């Protein structure tokens with residue numbers, strides 16, 4: 001089985017019109033490519049609940065706040081299409097940047113509040129780029145359901161807010177983080193880690209799960225977070241941009257008895273890793 005690759009928007013729209021005329025539901029899995037098992041888990045979830053599944057592959061220039069990061073982002077379209085082939089994806093939509101952002105394109109969607117701390121503070125403009133392209137991808141694909149990974153927890157909250165605020169007729173489905181055997185959350189940027197750094201990258205989730213467990217058992221929050229930050233620094237991570245406990249839904253202060261999330265971004269070997277884990281604080 002091969003995956004049909006569609007590039008022009010008109011071709012995608014013609015395809016989608018045909019599916020919709022038969023009453024078929026459409027799921028979309030937005031990606032920037034360099035696919036791994038995390039992405040494939042989203043595709044499986046989409047296949048399980050939608051008649052048709054579109055995977056989008058677009059390395060969105062507007063969400064990169066560093067030209068170097070954009071230039072170095074892995075681009076592996078042929079391997080991506082091959083990975084999707086056995087899954088029965090109905091279309092791999094690979095739009096041209098010139099069609100997504102033609103000359104004169106000047107609309108930017110900005111979600112306030114939940115996009116501001118953490119990733120928003122450390123990657124200025126990032127979530128404007130994400131919200132704008134996600135709205136475009138929803139409009140281009142006409143999807144009924146869209147699948148996002150919890151690995152990018154804050155992105156998930158931003159997209160949920162976007163859809164609610166703009167009354168977009170898309171259901172957002174959150175899918176759990178897929179981890180390597182040693183616990184490291186799979187991520188396209190992991191490919192840039194040297195073998196040596198990859199060998200101890202799983203210290204990040206190990207430190208986070210331990211801190212989450214300690215705080216869930218009543219350990220003092222600030223002291224636990226400080227100890228976790230210095231464990232990471234001691235293990236060669238740096239800088240640790242943030243390691244914070246926040247309310248899981250608002251990203252404001254974590255409250256006793258409410259679902260909380262421990263979120264972190266830390267550099268290792270010149271690669272920026274992010275992760276998050278659930279915490280339930282005692283009452």
Ligand SMILES: Nc1ncnc2c1ncn2[C@@H]1O[C@H](COP(=O)(O)OP(=O)(O)OP(=O)(O)O)[C@@H](O)[C@H]1O
Nearest residue numbers: 031032033038148149151152177178186187188189
């Ligand atoms: N390990 C994972 N488990 C579940 N979903 C994931 C995982 N990694 C990425 N995703 C999800 O896949 C979708 C596309 O993400 P993206 O293409 O940016 O890949 P990525 O691995 O997150 O890359 P990077 O973080 O390096 O940009 C997003 O919804 C993201 O949350």
Ligand SMILES: CC(C)(CO)[C@@H](O)C(=O)[O-]
Nearest residue numbers: 030031032060130133152
């Ligand atoms: C959702 C997304 C595909 C938008 O470019 C991207 O932010 C990602 O891959 O998580």
Ligand code: BAL
Nearest residue numbers: 032063064126152155
């Ligand atoms: N997976 C999140 C997309 C980004 O880092 O730009």
